[in-house]
Amino acid sequence: MATRIEVLAPPEDGRGKTLEKALKKQGKDVKIRVVDVYSSEHAMANDEKFVTSLVNPVTQKANDLPKDFDWALEIGFLPGVTDNIGHTTSELLALAGADNDNECYSSRLYLIKGDLSQSDIERLSESLSNTLIQRVSIKTAGEFNADGGMETVIPKVHLDNKGVVADDVDLNVSDEELEIIGNQGIADSDGSRRGPLGMSLLYMQAVRDYFAKEARPAKDIELETIAQTWSEHCKHTIFASPIDDVKDGLYKGYIKRATKEIREAKGENDICVSVFSDNAGGIIFDDEYLITDKVETHNSPSALDPFGGAITGIVGVNRDCIGFGQGAKPVINRYGFCLADPRTSPEYYRDSAKTTPVLPPETIMKGVVEGVEAGGNQSGIPTPQGFVTFDDRFVGKPLVFVGTIGLIPRTINGKPGHEKKANAGDKIVVAGGRVGRDGIHGATFSSVALDEGSPATAVQIGDPITQKKMSDAIIKEIRDLGLYTAITDNGAGGMSSSIGEMAEQSGGFHVELEKVPLKYPGMAPWEIWISESQERMTMAVPPENTDELIALLAKRGVEATVVGTYTDDERAKITYHGEIIMDMEMDFLHDGNPETPLTTTFTRGGEKEPNLPAPTDHEQTLHDMLGRLNICSKEFISTQYDHNVQGSAVLGPLQGPGRVYAESSITKPVLTSEKGVVLSQGLFPLYSDIDTGAMAAAGVDLSVRNAVAAGVDLNQLALLDNFCWCSSDEPERLGQLKRAVEAIYEIAVKYETPFISGKDSMFNDFKGFDKDGKQVKISAPPTLLASSIGVIPNVDRAISLAPKAVGDLVYLLGETKDELGASEYYDLHGKLGNNVPETDSHQNLRLYKLYGRASRDKLIASAYALNFGGLGVALAKKAIAGQMGMDIDLSAIDLPHEKALYSESTGRILVTVAPQNKAKFEKNFKGFEHCTHIGHIAYGNRLNIQNVLKADIEKLDEAYKKPLREY
Amino acid sequence: MTANALVLAGYGLNCEEETLHAFEYAGLKGSIRHINDVIENPKELDNAQILAIPGGFSYGDDTGAGNAYAQKIKLALWDKLQDFIARDTLTIGICNGCQITANLGLVPAFDKNYGERLVAVTHNLTARYQCRWIDLKITNNSPWLDGVETMHIPVAHGEGRFMMSDDTLEKLKKDGHIAAVYTKDGEPANGEFPYNPNGSVADIAAITDKTGRILTLMPHPERGMFTWQRDDYMEAKDKAQREGKTLPETADGILLFQNAARYFEVAQKKTA
Structure with a gap:
């Protein structure tokens, strides 16, 4: 006999109130009561001690539902789906005296009062559930009363597989x-x-x-x-196969080779300890510890069940950390999402009969954000750094990146902590x-x-x-x-x-x-x-x-x-109740796959450079740029992600009094050490529409430049590569891939920043049907995510992006070129263009070395590595972050104003410098032709760009924060 | 002999290391103990002067934050815990520990009636996890808060909203159980988000039992105990550099742990 326990939350319950608010926005005035439901077949499930343990007597009531509602909507799990609440409930039942093998299940019931139609309720249920993993049951109050309430559902798995062999x-x-x-x-x-x-x-x-x-x-x-x-x-x-004339394949021929060459060149200054051989890569943190890093993707599962896909992704990459060497302790999580515009509702289906639509972009965004939140927060791992990038081509296949940084002693029980070997x-x-x-x-x-x-x-x-219980016990x-x-x-x-x-x-x-x-x-x-x-x-x-x-x-x-x-008999052998059901040569299992040589072609994309008229209202254009999804604030994510658990946060995701969403973070994983771990990432999927080489180089450059700007020395920096490609059986896509890999080889070797870990996901294509039932294939833009990890000797060297004092001087480091191809500015005007930013690694290397010296000498008060939206956006973000005015003069940049402001040339850093450090700072950059004094931090509340615009910071702030604030 | 702090762990608690670090930095001895080990050997409580239930996500917040862990303590350790609090000891519950102590009825425990559940710490009004820095005004004289007037430390929780009956609230106020409230510009936040990050009634962030020796609070002092942990560290560091000054190493949060150390120094002197 199954027992069903219904625990009623108070009318003021935050979950109900938030739902009421959301419905109010759609013009529906309702009252919602939330009921947590627990079900079990165990004989002890109606034991009073157990029931009491599920109820908070201050605010909740058991099995005493109100009568005053119009609709009852219940959502529970389908058989076999992980039910974490059910799992805890089982443990409570065991605490109350039941045996350990009892099974409990959870569901949630909403009692809704208000003028809603059947289709309103169905729409609400769609927004609250995913029929792939959940069951939904809807009743009118009449039905509810006639039936004596909701049904007791026990979603137990029954497999009719008895005696299978x-x-x-x-x-x-x-x-x-x-x-x-x-x-x-x-x-x-x-x-x-x-x-x-x-x-x-x-x-x-x-x-x-x-x-x-x-x-x-x-x-x-x-x-x-x-x-x-x-x-x-x-x-x-694909990365292992011979490709064109590269017999070793892309991985050995470029990526692994880059690391090998860099390590040899750096000699005794090599920071790498474990690369490409374990679940994560490991570099030196200090004499006692290594830090490890791994970034994974979990794209396909996230398209189907965004929450499940993302949470499984983050706890999965945590295990890569726990499984590094003899076991590393997870100390930082990071994330990255590539999504379609959540404000749109594109209509696509998985099947020709149009019965299974793709999930709306908003549902996917909320789900993946929540999944990483639940996984990271519950595991007690801070999540200070991440990004979200938008493009409509991520509609069917979002990209979900998850990463975990670990800490492991260099020596454990007298043996190197990163080494392990299973013995016969x-x-x-x-x-x-x-x-x-x-x-x-x-x-x-x-x-x-x-x-x-x-x-x-x-x-x-x-x-x-x-997993946390297991991780704590092991690590x-x-x-x-x-x-x-x-x-x-x-x-x-x-x-x-x-x-x-x-x-x-x-x-x-x-x-x-x-x-x-x-x-x-x-x-x-x-x-x-x-x-x-x-x-x-x-x-x-x-x-x-x-x-x-x-x-x-x-x-x-x-x-x-x-x-x-x-x-050690070189056999892969399995028995099942004594019968041999597998017995193969290890060699065949691991290396028996035939080589499949690949050939490629490459055609550069892009259109003619557009001839856009100069903006008539520069302030409005800046507002429009700040409000673009790839530029605007993602603060709603940062405040949901616990970024200071473990007490280790130094530089968090929101910087300055104006709380600007930052691209890099600094963490002190060992409380007794002064050292910090600097993290950042870079990716430019849009650039692939013109040239995947430019795309990949820009990504690597940005991940390096962000970290350097925050204060890490270039020689203490390592990289991770995550390729998310599409249609990787087509020679043209493979040609794009080869070009990207060549580009990152060149730039990594130049910067001497080794790759220590990487992963690829090669078929990010959605194949389905549009609203007319016509077959469509939507391929995610070829994307390289570059992630950087570095060690800073003392966290007091950290540099944030927010300006610090009125009177400070503003310098632009690096050259601004006519490079708006695939830029946010061109995209704002519906153009692609041709002049995609080309990364000059030689010039950049010079700058980063000089910058490193200035940052070591503490000459820099704030720094921001320019990216989407170029200088204009960087200036606005600085003004917002510091809540300080700026006076800027663009005349030193020999381009039309809109190009000077929105070119996305790579290799640039916008810094502020205290007046007393002016001479030292300029001397530091002597001989470097692209250190340009462009203005100063000013009194007042305006960003003033001479002859271009005078913008209220409050309005810039609003334009920057508004688009995603309500999510 | 310095006092000994026992910091609980297990089942998803996760702030035990930084909490122990805070005690040790304040000069106390301490150790992290898994709840199952304490249940197996409850004498460990007899050897401790301070009990800390740190932050975390015990049992994933399932069935209500802190509920399942409190049930476990109640069933397996309650008598020993009663003995512990009857002695001249200090207890602190931080975040998840706050939810656990509230569910155990260690606070407010009117008339020393430990074990009665009178306050709920439940879902934030935003129904969202909130990780942000807040300002507190200290409003009672718990030994944990001796000499502390305000604190700037972070919160990080999904269920931090204190709820209770009007009678309980009245009594909390009257008998001085409210230890800290969320403020905006020095005044109670009056429910205004994000200053009051969870919609807590009367802006309550922390309460104590009648003795003040048991403190339960949602914000995290151990995440705001050093200057470098603060959200304005970059600004403060820059200012200090310009003025040729050195920043103090510690920040507001450490005061609680230093007060705990001082409490036992004083107690020792009395008995000496």
Whole structure:
């Protein structure tokens, strides 16, 4: 008998009030009561002690709903979807005396009073729920009363898979059939397909030949494992394949080579310790610690379930940190979103029948913002730095970047903290959450209806608290006991990846799959093996340590299980209840994928340079520029993200009394050290419409320049590259890619800023249908996100963007050229143009070195690295940040005013300097031709640009903050 | 012998390290203890003079912020905790710790009736997490707040809104339980966002029990204990440089922890 407990929140509840306010804006006057609902089949669920533990007697009431409402709307989870509240409720039930294996489920009921139609309620429910993962139930008050309330729903998973075994798959079939298996998946006995393996015919033939040699049919789990291991997601085949005349491929031929050359050139000043070999990259922080960094993307899941995709992304990249070396402590999170305009409602569908629309941009924005918020805040990791970039082509496939910086002692138990090795004989221990069908064939999700029998397999929702318990236990307690020899996280491919990769160190593995703890019975062996259920770490543990390790984790509420043994017999072997269901050569599994050489073409984009008339009202133009989505304030995100937990924030996301959303941050991860970690990022997707080389170089330059402007020395800076490309099977897109990679090789080597980690996502294309049912393909602009991380010797050297004192002198460092191609200014006028900013790395290097000296000598009062919207926007942001007037003279810049103001030439920094430092400052830059004195900080509340505009700072402030304020 | 601070951890609490650092910086000894270890060995409470429940997200705020963790303490540790507060000890609950202590009924505990839940700390009026710097006016004489008049420290919470019955509010006011209120330009914020960041009734940011030895507050003193942590650090640093001055190392937040240290120095002198 199922129990349903309804806990009524007070009328003043913030959640209800906020919803009322939102509806009021749509002209609907309603009153909303929020009811938290808990359901369980456990016999003890109606025990009074348990019920009481769910109710705050000061404000809440249990099972006593008001009668005065017109509509009841309830939202709960579908079977198999992670229900974190339900999980905590289960723990409370256990505290009240029930056994630990009880299951509780949560849902939320809204009782709504007001004049709303059925379609109003449906619209409200759409805005509050996602039918991919949630069930919705709507009743009128009449129905509610007639039925005696809402139904008790127990979303338990029932899988009709009893006694499942691994199936044989016959690969001695025609090439056509092989291709079908690769594209659509293994056929079940009823003829239906299990979902794509994503393997080309060439790959399928290699697999067929391997099993012909082994003289036996392949098992389904073997095929699924090979597909995971060889996937673009895990193997990065596009970056690894020979491309044109570059035999080593883009990764080894450019990116890895850049790092190698830089490290050699820097010699004993090399800051790198661990690059490209682990879950994150690691550089020196001080004599005691390394800092690690990793940036991931979680694009496809975020398109379907923005909240789930983003939270899974952030807690996933946290695990990359926990899985670095012997385990690093997550100390900073960062984020980045590329989205469509949230104020628009473009109409696109995933299917030709137009039944599954893409989510509205506003829903996606709110969801991904919230996902990173929940994941980061609940994990107690500060999130001080990030960005949001908008372009309508991100409508079907938003880009969601998530990054985590870690801290790890350089020596742990007398061994280098970044080293690890699973040895033959070590036990395979998996710790954390249990395994369900989560994330199986995630990438292939389509509009399959979800019911009890098919839990939401593609969509995952992170559980930050389960992970936090595990992370604390491992990083803060167990790591330093030396109980494990290696650790890694479970991400894409689940255990098939984590165990497969670690087994490369020992030379093989033997997993006993029946030992893996499951969320629910009935899963097939291949599902258990490739499931991407979250919050799991895999460790290699010497047999004599397993009991102690498992007991220590249990004391912290974390389940851990021995699931097998690392071996050195060069075999990847799995048994299931004693039967061998996988037995392959390690070599074949990891390196058996045939090479696929790539060829490319490249055509520069762009249009004729437009001949725009000069603005008649420069002040209005500046307002328009400040209000553009790529420029305006994203403060609503910063205040939701806990940016000062761990007590480490030095320079946060909002700078100056005027709270300008900043592009770099400084954190002091070790409270007793004076050193700081400087972070920044740079990306210019729009520039790809003209030249991906310019796009990539500008991104790297900005991430470096932001960090340098904030006070870090160039030689203490490292980079991460994240490529988000589209249609990467087309020679032209590959040509764009090659050009971008060449560009970042050149600039990184010039700056001597090594790449320490990177990731790529190659098919950010939306394929669907428009409102007329016509087939469309919308490709995200080719995008490189460059992220920088550096160490500043003392946080008192930090430089913020806000001007500090009236009378200070304003200098523009760097050259302003006629470079408005793909700029925000041209885009404001609907133009693309041709003169995309070209990055002069030689000139920039000179500037950054000179700037470094000036910042070491503390000659700079404030600094801002120019980016979107150029000098005009930079001046306005400075005036807003400092809430101070400025007098500026552009006559030294030999361009028309609008070009001087809005050119996006890279390599420029706008600084203010105290008058007493004028002589020293100018001497510092002597011989550098692009150090231009353009004005001073003034009394009053105006930004005054001589012969151009006199703008009220209050109005600039409003133009800058208004567009996204209400989100 | 200096006093010993026990800082709780586990199940998603996450500010234990910086909170311990604050105590240690103030000259106290301390250690971080997982709640399960304290339950297993409750004697640890007997050896402590200060109990700190730090900020965090215990149980993910599920079923109400601080609720589940409070239930766990109540079921497994309540008697020992009663003994602890009956002694001449200090207790502080910060942010999630504030929600936990309120749910435990350690505050306001009228008539020393510890365990009665009278105040709720619930969803912000904005229904949004708020991470921002606020100003506080100190309004009672808890030993934690001795000599402190105002504080500029940050809040970071999704559920920081104090709610209670009118009777309880009246009594809180009358008996001097309200320890700090949010202010704008030195005056109570009168509910105005963002000065009052959560819609808390009567701008309440902190309350104490009758003795003042148990302080529960939503803002984070440990995130505003050093000058370099402050939101105006860049401005202050620049000004000091121009004037040839050196900035003080500490900021408002450290005062609470220094007061705790001083409380036990004084107590020791009395008994000596």
